[in-house]
């Protein structure tokens with residue numbers, strides 16, 4: 001665990017320390033957020049020194065900085081450093097966890113309606129190969145996973161509860177701690193895709209009660225691209241053999257045998273992008289010094305302002321669901337293609353993304369939405385930017 005000196009939130013400083021804020025009005029934070037200057041410095045300095053010293057020599061000289069990233073990640077989500085594996089993205093982190101679970105024919109996988117396409121493709125592949133069954137739990141009237149429906153679905157054939165916390169397709173925040181209570185009391189393995197929530201809101205794996213949790217660096221954590229991490233609860237580690245092992249994940253102990261590492265790094269590979277890993281550590285430190293509660297409060301405030309300024313515009317429908325709504329704001333405008341909106345905004349240096357149905361097929365099909373605009377805010381966005389964005393949309397209409 002690390003102790004980070006916190007400082008009171010100051011928007012002007014946060015923007016000064018984010019070089020991209022002078023170039024673009026960035027509302028694509030759920031795609032890839034703008035990195036802070038300390039993250040840029042840590043990453044670039046590492047790369048430059050690596051070029052001068054040699055890759056192995058630089059890694060040896062930077063052990064403390066490299067190892068610090070494990071401590072930072074553990075502090076961020078409240079676990080021990082032995083429970084963290086650093087990965088190249090959230091998908092591989094999630095895959096390494098999911099594909100290590102031994103499924104038998106008839107095993108049930110309970111999941112959510114707003115599940116990410118990559119996860120669902122993996123469920124289908126494993127279901128086809130092993131005879132396990134994938135079952136999306138229906139939503140409640142607010143659009144969250146229905147806790148009652150989940151409770152009713154539990155029996156002794158449920159092998160895994162696997163839930164996306166915040167989907168890529170909107171402001172929804174699934175009740176993962178309540179789901180965790182159900183998983184715990186039934187003794188069922190629980191995997192959380194926290195790709196859009198880590199860095200956006202406080203995440204505490206003890207409170208969530210999950211066994212496995214994956215996330216990426218480049219989204220709300222503002223880390224370099226090509227980074228992510230996996231949390232594996234110590235108590236389940238020995239039940240899980242990663243689908244791939246190398247000489248870092250295991251040791252070749254004799255002609256016919258090998259031994260896996262005793263910690264979560266059995267999910268890693270030997271080779272890694274150390275400059276990016278150090279950048280990830282710097283990004284987590286940077287988030288912790290503002291404090292996750294402060295970040296989350298500000299993101300909720302800005303997204304509330306954005307939704308309430310957008311909704312009165314003619315023909316515009318805000319599409320977000322859920323009781324608590326996060327920084328991901330989605331909308332459609334009658335008679336306007338989201339791609340055209342994105343292009344017209346880009347001409348004004350405003351970044352948004354376009355969501356498509358098959359990224360979260362079950363949810364968007366049920367709601368009859370084919371494509372939509374996604375404007376995702378971060379704490380470094382200003383109130384003035386929100387107003388400027390809304391008048392750009394108004395002009396477009």
Ligand SMILES: *Cc1c(COP(=O)(O)O)cnc(C)c1O
Pocket residue numbers: 089090091092116164166167168193195196215216217228
């Ligand atoms: C972006 C995203 C992922 C994939 O993350 P990568 O870092 O691109 O692998 C997984 N789940 C959700 C909900 C996402 O939004």
